[in-house]
Amino acid sequence: MLRRNIRMRREYLYRKSLEGKERLLYEKKRKIREALQEGKPIPTELRNEEAALRREIDLEDENTAVPRTHIDDEYAHTAEKDPKILLTTSRDPSAPLQQFVKELSYVFPNAQRMNRGGQVISEIIESCRAHDYTDVVLVHEHRGVPDGLIVCHLPYGPTAYFGLLNVVTRHEIKDKKAIGTMPEAYPHLIFDNFSTKLGERTANILKYLFPVPKPDTKRIVTFSNQSDYVSFRLVLHLQSYAFDLSL
Numbered sequence: 001m002l003r004r005n006i007r008m009r010r011e012y013l014y015r016k017s018l019e020g021k022e023r024l025l026y027e028k029k030r031k032i033r034e035a036l037q038e039g040k041p042i043p044t045e046l047r048n049e050e051a052a053l054r055r056e057i058d059l060e061d062e063n064t065a066v067p068r069t070h071i072d073d074e075y076a077h078t079a080e081k082d083p084k085i086l087l088t089t090s091r092d093p094s095a096p097l098q099q100f101v102k103e104l105s106y107v108f109p110n111a112q113r114m115n116r117g118g119q120v121i122s123e124i125i126e127s128c129r130a131h132d133y134t135d136v137v138l139v140h141e142h143r144g145v146p147d148g149l150i151v152c153h154l155p156y157g158p159t160a161y162f163g164l165l166n167v168v169t170r171h172e173i174k175d176k177k178a179i180g181t182m183p184e185a186y187p188h189l190i191f192d193n194f195s196t197k198l199g200e201r202t203a204n205i206l207k208y209l210f211p212v213p214k215p216d217t218k219r220i221v222t223f224s225n226q227s228d229y230v231s232f233r234l235v236l237h238l239q240s241y242a243f244d245l246s247l
Contacts, residue, residue: 028053078208085110086133087111088136090139093141107221111137124136125152147163186219187213191206206230
């Protein structure tokens with residue numbers, strides 16, 4: 001396990017070291033593009049490289065024209081396998097928090113609950129890495145009310161903290177017949193108003209907690225962003241399960 005972590009860390013640092021060279025090459029191509037578009041002469045310092053750079057420019061498309069960073073690789077391999085999530089809590093969780101985590105295990109397919117006990121975060125993360133977990137979700141509370149959600153993508157992040165507001169869980173809904181049972185089908189996802197860079201980043205963190213659903217599934221999960229408050233709704237026929245996330 002130690003050797004694997006060392007190898008993965010070296011690969012990560014190597015990819016990161018290449019970013020400076022790729023950025024420099026991108027700036028050279030950008031200067032040549034601007035000179036050609038404006039009808040200006042090629043800059044003197046680039047004339048020896050002009051022919052090679054123009055060949056590379058001709059072969060580029062919208063996906064390869066802009067250099068990518070090591071951040072873009074965090075979810076590069078998520079489509080290869082379904083997510084595997086570990087759900088846990090802060091220490092000494094109350095009964096309402098344990099109930100909330102139990103319901104979250106129904107929301108996120110392939111999620112497994114773990115009693116925190118006396119384990120520290122570093123031990124939990126190392127154990128999850130060793131057992132090929134893709135994400136760790138840690139839920140906090142204040143006086144028995146769930147108030148925080150930490151989502152950590154393995155092995156290198158990103159890690160996001162969401163504040164929990166207006167939590168309405170299934171066991172708090174009085175009409176039990178209307179709620180019915182919670183299905184285990186993989187849901188379709190709807191993301192509303194996540195158009196900014198921060199919004200896209202947040203949408204990726206949430207989106208990759210769910211596996212790819214079947215086309216005919218009737219389970220739907222909606223995340224709607226309004227003024228950095230993300231309203232969450234899980235709907236199946238008449239069922240509704242809700243809380244708000246603050247970024």
